[in-house]
Amino acid sequence: MKLYLIGGLGADERVFKYLKLDIETTVINWIEPTPKEELRSYAIRLSEQINQKDKFGILGVSFGGIVAIELSKITKPSKLFLISSVETSKQLPQHYVSIGKTQILNLIPNRFIKPPKSLLGFLFGAKNKKLLEQIIKDTKPKFIRWALNVIINWSNELNYLDTIRIHGTKDKLIPLKGNAIEVKDGGHFMIVDKADEISRLVNERMKYAG
Numbered sequence: 001m002k003l004y005l006i007g008g009l010g011a012d013e014r015v016f017k018y019l020k021l022d023i024e025t026t027v028i029n030w031i032e033p034t035p036k037e038e039l040r041s042y043a044i045r046l047s048e049q050i051n052q053k054d055k056f057g058i059l060g061v062s063f064g065g066i067v068a069i070e071l072s073k074i075t076k077p078s079k080l081f082l083i084s085s086v087e088t089s090k091q092l093p094q095h096y097v098s099i100g101k102t103q104i105l106n107l108i109p110n111r112f113i114k115p116p117k118s119l120l121g122f123l124f125g126a127k128n129k130k131l132l133e134q135i136i137k138d139t140k141p142k143f144i145r146w147a148l149n150v151i152i153n154w155s156n157e158l159n160y161l162d163t164i165r166i167h168g169t170k171d172k173l174i175p176l177k178g179n180a181i182e183v184k185d186g187g188h189f190m191i192v193d194k195a196d197e198i199s200r201l202v203n204e205r206m207k208y209a210g
Contacts, residue, residue: 001024001054001056001057001078001206002024002026002054002055002056002057003024003025003026003057003058003059003079003081003206004025004026004027004049004050004077005059005060005061005064006058006060006065006068006071007062007064008061008063008064008191009063009064009139009143009144010030010135010138010139010140010143010147011061011062011064011135012027012029012030012135012138013027015061015135015191015192018192018196019191019198019199020195020196020199021199021202022206022207023203028046028049029049030143031046033143039066039150040070040073040074043067043070043071043074046067047071047074047075050071052075052076056075056077056078057078057081058071058077058079058080058081059080059202060080060082060083060085061083061084061191062085062188063085063147064085065084065085065086066086066151066154068080068081068085069087069163077161080161080162080163080164081163081166082165082166083166083191083198084167084171084173084186084189084190085165085167086174086177087156087165087178088157088158089155089156090157090177090178091174091177092151093175096151096152108145113144113148114137114144117129117133120136122172123188124172124173124187124188125170125172125188125189125193126187126193127189127192128189128192128193132192164181164205165178165179165180165181166180166183166202167180167181167182167183167186168182168186168188168190168194169182169183169184170185170186170187171186171188172187173188174188183198183201
Protein backbone atom coordinates (compact mmCIF):
# COMPACT_ATOMS: atom_id res chain seq x y z
CA MET A 1 0.00 0.00 0.00
CA LYS A 2 1.25 3.47 -0.89
CA LEU A 3 0.68 6.75 0.93
CA TYR A 4 0.37 9.90 -1.21
CA LEU A 5 1.54 13.11 0.45
CA ILE A 6 0.23 16.62 -0.23
CA GLY A 7 2.04 19.58 1.31
CA GLY A 8 0.60 22.87 2.51
CA LEU A 9 -0.06 25.96 0.43
CA GLY A 10 2.57 25.70 -2.30
CA ALA A 11 4.81 23.49 -0.16
CA ASP A 12 6.72 20.72 -1.92
CA GLU A 13 8.47 17.54 -0.79
CA ARG A 14 10.74 19.51 1.56
CA VAL A 15 8.13 19.47 4.35
CA PHE A 16 8.15 15.66 4.35
CA LYS A 17 11.89 15.03 4.41
CA TYR A 18 12.00 14.65 8.21
CA LEU A 19 9.25 12.01 8.35
CA LYS A 20 10.22 8.39 9.00
CA LEU A 21 7.34 6.37 7.63
CA ASP A 22 7.24 2.57 7.39
CA ILE A 23 5.41 2.64 4.08
CA GLU A 24 6.10 3.61 0.49
CA THR A 25 5.28 7.27 -0.14
CA THR A 26 4.86 9.51 -3.18
CA VAL A 27 4.56 13.29 -3.04
CA ILE A 28 1.77 14.77 -5.15
CA ASN A 29 3.13 17.80 -6.96
CA TRP A 30 1.11 20.99 -7.16
CA ILE A 31 0.02 21.97 -10.66
CA GLU A 32 -0.80 25.39 -12.06
CA PRO A 33 -4.48 26.25 -11.48
CA THR A 34 -6.40 27.68 -14.38
CA PRO A 35 -7.96 31.16 -13.88
CA LYS A 36 -10.84 30.95 -11.36
CA GLU A 37 -10.60 27.14 -11.31
CA GLU A 38 -12.85 25.47 -8.75
CA LEU A 39 -11.30 23.07 -6.27
CA ARG A 40 -13.12 19.99 -7.56
CA SER A 41 -11.84 20.59 -11.08
CA TYR A 42 -8.34 21.10 -9.72
CA ALA A 43 -8.58 17.90 -7.64
CA ILE A 44 -9.70 15.91 -10.69
CA ARG A 45 -6.58 17.02 -12.56
CA LEU A 46 -4.40 16.35 -9.50
CA SER A 47 -5.84 12.83 -9.18
CA GLU A 48 -4.01 11.83 -12.35
CA GLN A 49 -0.89 11.48 -10.17
CA ILE A 50 -2.54 8.69 -8.13
CA ASN A 51 -2.47 5.05 -9.18
CA GLN A 52 -6.00 4.02 -8.27
CA LYS A 53 -5.53 0.39 -9.35
CA ASP A 54 -3.70 -0.40 -6.11
CA LYS A 55 -4.70 0.24 -2.51
CA PHE A 56 -3.53 3.63 -1.26
CA GLY A 57 -3.92 6.35 1.34
CA ILE A 58 -3.63 10.14 1.22
CA LEU A 59 -2.00 12.46 3.75
CA GLY A 60 -2.59 16.19 3.43
CA VAL A 61 -1.04 19.04 5.41
CA SER A 62 -2.84 22.36 6.03
CA PHE A 63 -4.32 23.49 2.67
CA GLY A 64 -3.16 20.12 1.36
CA GLY A 65 -5.63 18.54 3.79
CA ILE A 66 -8.52 20.40 2.19
CA VAL A 67 -7.32 19.26 -1.22
CA ALA A 68 -6.94 15.71 0.15
CA ILE A 69 -10.60 15.70 1.20
CA GLU A 70 -11.70 16.70 -2.29
CA LEU A 71 -9.36 14.08 -3.76
CA SER A 72 -10.86 11.45 -1.46
CA LYS A 73 -14.31 12.13 -2.93
CA ILE A 74 -12.92 11.32 -6.37
CA THR A 75 -10.39 8.54 -5.72
CA LYS A 76 -11.73 6.74 -2.58
CA PRO A 77 -8.49 6.08 -0.62
CA SER A 78 -8.35 3.45 2.12
CA LYS A 79 -6.89 5.94 4.60
CA LEU A 80 -7.07 9.73 4.85
CA PHE A 81 -4.77 11.69 7.16
CA LEU A 82 -5.23 15.40 7.83
CA ILE A 83 -2.27 17.13 9.49
CA SER A 84 -2.73 20.69 10.82
CA SER A 85 -5.87 20.95 8.72
CA VAL A 86 -9.66 20.83 8.89
CA GLU A 87 -12.27 18.21 8.11
CA THR A 88 -15.21 20.56 7.55
CA SER A 89 -15.46 24.21 6.50
CA LYS A 90 -16.92 25.07 9.92
CA GLN A 91 -13.56 24.21 11.50
CA LEU A 92 -11.86 27.02 9.57
CA PRO A 93 -11.27 30.23 11.56
CA GLN A 94 -14.42 32.13 10.64
CA HIS A 95 -12.77 35.56 10.85
CA TYR A 96 -10.58 34.51 7.90
CA VAL A 97 -13.66 33.59 5.93
CA SER A 98 -15.50 36.81 6.87
CA ILE A 99 -12.55 38.99 5.84
CA GLY A 100 -12.15 37.02 2.62
CA LYS A 101 -15.80 37.45 1.69
CA THR A 102 -15.21 41.21 1.49
CA GLN A 103 -13.18 40.56 -1.69
CA ILE A 104 -10.18 42.32 -0.13
CA LEU A 105 -7.85 39.66 -1.57
CA ASN A 106 -8.58 40.94 -5.05
CA LEU A 107 -7.35 44.38 -4.05
CA ILE A 108 -3.96 43.23 -2.73
CA PRO A 109 -1.13 43.47 -5.31
CA ASN A 110 0.86 40.29 -5.94
CA ARG A 111 3.97 41.72 -4.30
CA PHE A 112 2.09 42.04 -0.99
CA ILE A 113 0.11 38.76 -1.05
CA LYS A 114 2.84 36.93 0.89
CA PRO A 115 2.85 37.64 4.65
CA PRO A 116 5.97 39.27 6.17
CA LYS A 117 8.54 37.02 7.84
CA SER A 118 7.67 38.23 11.34
CA LEU A 119 4.00 37.29 10.88
CA LEU A 120 4.94 33.96 9.30
CA GLY A 121 7.05 33.02 12.30
CA PHE A 122 4.25 33.88 14.71
CA LEU A 123 1.41 32.14 12.87
CA PHE A 124 3.33 28.98 12.00
CA GLY A 125 5.22 28.74 15.28
CA ALA A 126 8.05 27.25 13.23
CA LYS A 127 11.32 26.22 14.79
CA ASN A 128 12.78 25.63 11.34
CA LYS A 129 12.14 29.20 10.18
CA LYS A 130 14.69 28.99 7.39
CA LEU A 131 12.82 26.16 5.64
CA LEU A 132 9.44 27.87 6.09
CA GLU A 133 10.74 31.15 4.66
CA GLN A 134 12.30 29.37 1.69
CA ILE A 135 9.06 27.53 0.89
CA ILE A 136 7.01 30.74 1.01
CA LYS A 137 9.63 32.52 -1.08
CA ASP A 138 9.41 29.79 -3.75
CA THR A 139 5.60 29.83 -3.87
CA LYS A 140 4.13 31.90 -6.70
CA PRO A 141 1.89 34.79 -5.60
CA LYS A 142 -0.71 33.74 -8.19
CA PHE A 143 -0.98 30.30 -6.58
CA ILE A 144 -1.30 31.82 -3.10
CA ARG A 145 -4.11 34.11 -4.27
CA TRP A 146 -5.95 31.22 -5.93
CA ALA A 147 -5.56 28.95 -2.87
CA LEU A 148 -6.76 31.61 -0.42
CA ASN A 149 -9.87 32.21 -2.52
CA VAL A 150 -10.49 28.45 -2.66
CA ILE A 151 -10.21 28.16 1.13
CA ILE A 152 -12.60 31.06 1.72
CA ASN A 153 -15.22 29.57 -0.61
CA TRP A 154 -14.74 25.92 0.39
CA SER A 155 -17.84 24.21 1.69
CA ASN A 156 -17.68 20.76 3.22
CA GLU A 157 -20.06 19.65 5.95
CA LEU A 158 -19.18 15.98 6.25
CA ASN A 159 -16.46 13.59 5.21
CA TYR A 160 -17.62 10.02 4.69
CA LEU A 161 -14.21 8.44 5.20
CA ASP A 162 -12.85 7.41 8.58
CA THR A 163 -10.54 10.42 8.64
CA ILE A 164 -7.50 10.51 10.91
CA ARG A 165 -7.00 14.14 11.90
CA ILE A 166 -3.81 15.13 13.75
CA HIS A 167 -3.57 18.67 15.11
CA GLY A 168 -1.25 20.70 17.32
CA THR A 169 -2.50 22.26 20.55
CA LYS A 170 -0.61 25.49 19.79
CA ASP A 171 -1.60 25.93 16.15
CA LYS A 172 -2.15 29.70 15.76
CA LEU A 173 -2.92 29.69 12.04
CA ILE A 174 -5.73 27.11 12.30
CA PRO A 175 -6.60 26.76 16.00
CA LEU A 176 -7.90 23.31 16.88
CA LYS A 177 -11.66 23.01 16.58
CA GLY A 178 -13.47 19.68 16.61
CA ASN A 179 -12.14 16.18 17.16
CA ALA A 180 -8.50 15.33 16.46
CA ILE A 181 -5.52 13.44 17.79
CA GLU A 182 -3.78 16.22 19.69
CA VAL A 183 -0.03 16.85 19.51
CA LYS A 184 1.03 18.72 22.63
CA ASP A 185 2.68 22.07 21.89
CA GLY A 186 2.44 21.40 18.16
CA GLY A 187 2.32 24.50 15.96
CA HIS A 188 1.17 24.79 12.35
CA PHE A 189 4.58 23.69 11.07
CA MET A 190 4.69 20.54 13.20
CA ILE A 191 4.99 18.32 10.09
CA VAL A 192 8.63 19.47 10.27
CA ASP A 193 9.13 20.51 13.89
CA LYS A 194 7.51 17.38 15.37
CA ALA A 195 8.21 14.98 12.52
CA ASP A 196 9.11 12.08 14.85
CA GLU A 197 5.78 12.24 16.67
CA ILE A 198 3.80 12.65 13.45
CA SER A 199 5.67 9.68 11.97
CA ARG A 200 4.81 7.52 14.97
CA LEU A 201 1.12 8.41 14.84
CA VAL A 202 0.88 7.73 11.10
CA ASN A 203 2.85 4.48 11.31
CA GLU A 204 0.63 3.19 14.12
CA ARG A 205 -2.50 3.75 12.03
CA MET A 206 -1.04 2.39 8.82
CA LYS A 207 0.13 -0.83 10.44
CA TYR A 208 -3.14 -2.66 9.88
CA ALA A 209 -4.14 -0.92 6.66
CA GLY A 210 -3.10 -3.86 4.54
